[in-house]
Amino acid sequence: MCVSTKPKVLVFGSISVDNIWELSRIPRDHEKIDAKAMYTVVGGSGANTASWLSNFGHDVTLIGAVGDDVDSKWIISELESQKIKAKSIKRIKGKTANHAISLISGSTKRIIRQRNIDMKNISWGISELKTLINKVDHVHISSIESKTSEDISNIARSLNKSISIELNGHKMSAQRKNADVLFCNSIELKTIFNISISKLSSAGLAKMIPGFNGNLVVTNGANSVVAVTPHFKITEKVKKWGKIKDRTGAGDSFDAGFLSSWLTNSPENVSKAIKVGMATSASCVMNFGGQAK
Ligand SMILES: Nc1ncnc2c1ncn2[C@@H]1O[C@H](COP(=O)(O)OP(=O)(O)OP(=O)(O)O)[C@@H](O)[C@H]1O
Numbered sequence: 001m002c003v004s005t006k007p008k009v010l011v012f013g014s015i016s017v018d019n020i021w022e023l024s025r026i027p028r029d030h031e032k033i034d035a036k037a038m039y040t041v042v043g044g045s046g047a048n049t050a051s052w053l054s055n056f057g058h059d060v061t062l063i064g065a066v067g068d069d070v071d072s073k074w075i076i077s078e079l080e081s082q083k084i085k086a087k088s089i090k091r092i093k094g095k096t097a098n099h100a101i102s103l104i105s106g107s108t109k110r111i112i113r114q115r116n117i118d119m120k121n122i123s124w125g126i127s128e129l130k131t132l133i134n135k136v137d138h139v140h141i142s143s144i145e146s147k148t149s150e151d152i153s154n155i156a157r158s159l160n161k162s163i164s165i166e167l168n169g170h171k172m173s174a175q176r177k178n179a180d181v182l183f184c185n186s187i188e189l190k191t192i193f194n195i196s197i198s199k200l201s202s203a204g205l206a207k208m209i210p211g212f213n214g215n216l217v218v219t220n221g222a223n224s225v226v227a228v229t230p231h232f233k234i235t236e237k238v239k240k241w242g243k244i245k246d247r248t249g250a251g252d253s254f255d256a257g258f259l260s261s262w263l264t265n266s267p268e269n270v271s272k273a274i275k276v277g278m279a280t281s282a283s284c285v286m287n288f289g290g291q292a293k
């Protein structure tokens with residue numbers, strides 16, 4: 001039996017069914033058009049990052065929530081088929097899985113979400129979290145600002161595990177102080193911290209990650225990625241790899257690629273981690289859906 005020697009990762013984040021409709025254009029009011037194709041895939045930022053980390057050979061445990069309907073059972077089987085440990089995903093009685101519909105036409109994208117399960121209302125016991133976190137090397141919290149994500153970040157810090165946090169539009173004020181790596185995009189940087197990407201500096205890092213020597217990694221779409229560590233700032237340009245089909249999961253897959261490199265190689269090698277992150281998100285955006293193929 002082949003046992004992975006790569007760092008073990010616990011991911012906490014959202015899980016959904018994504019229905020992706022590829023269209024020649026977005027229909028007008030009352031207009032009917034034929035879709036070019038439709039893809040039904042597992043989505044949600046937690047499930048996407050878990051998928052890419054597992055694809056890199058990490059032992060991945062995912063925590064999140066689904067319902068008890070057919071779609072939820074399908075999600076679990078899809079995750080398990082990717083060797084993601086799904087036992088601690090809560091199955092909420094009487095609920096259907098969260099869904100998202102993406103209408104995609106070239107670079108235009110419209111998303112409709114239906115959230116039956118609000119992760120803010122779902123809690124895990126402290127001792128259950130401690131047991132799960134004790135078994136891994138790294139904890140990644142993806143975009144859920146809740147008491148549980150706060151508990152996870154505090155427990156992981158107390159157990160001396162490394163921690164990454166993806167903001168995805170949330171402030172994560174209570175969780176951020178524990179981050180070794182904080183991920184956001186340039187729009188979130190502006191709206192949450194009122195800082196533009198060009199003004200980032202090591203001196204300003206304490207505002208984003210108070211009280212800890214963490215690293216900030218800011219993606220900026222097809223342009224660049226900027227990382228700020230307590231000692232230096234680094235900017236890498238995004239390469240043009242090929243035709244973009246669907247940007248779903250661009251940030252989630254970037255996080256997975258960055259983390260896989262950062263955890264496996266020397267953590268000081270931020271430049272290499274950014275490059276692996278960019279290559280991972282390039283593979284993601286050249287296909288439909290946010291999961292690893
Ligand atoms: N058009 C593109 N061409 C090539 N790479 C891209 C493109 N768009 C995004 N990427 C890659 O994906 C990474 C993350 O993209 P972006 O900054 O758009 O994240 P995001 O807005 O947080 O994404 P998400 O919607 O998944 O949260 C970028 O750093 C880049 O490497």
Ligand SMILES: [Mg+2]
Binds near residue numbers: 168184185251252
């Ligand atoms: Mg994002």
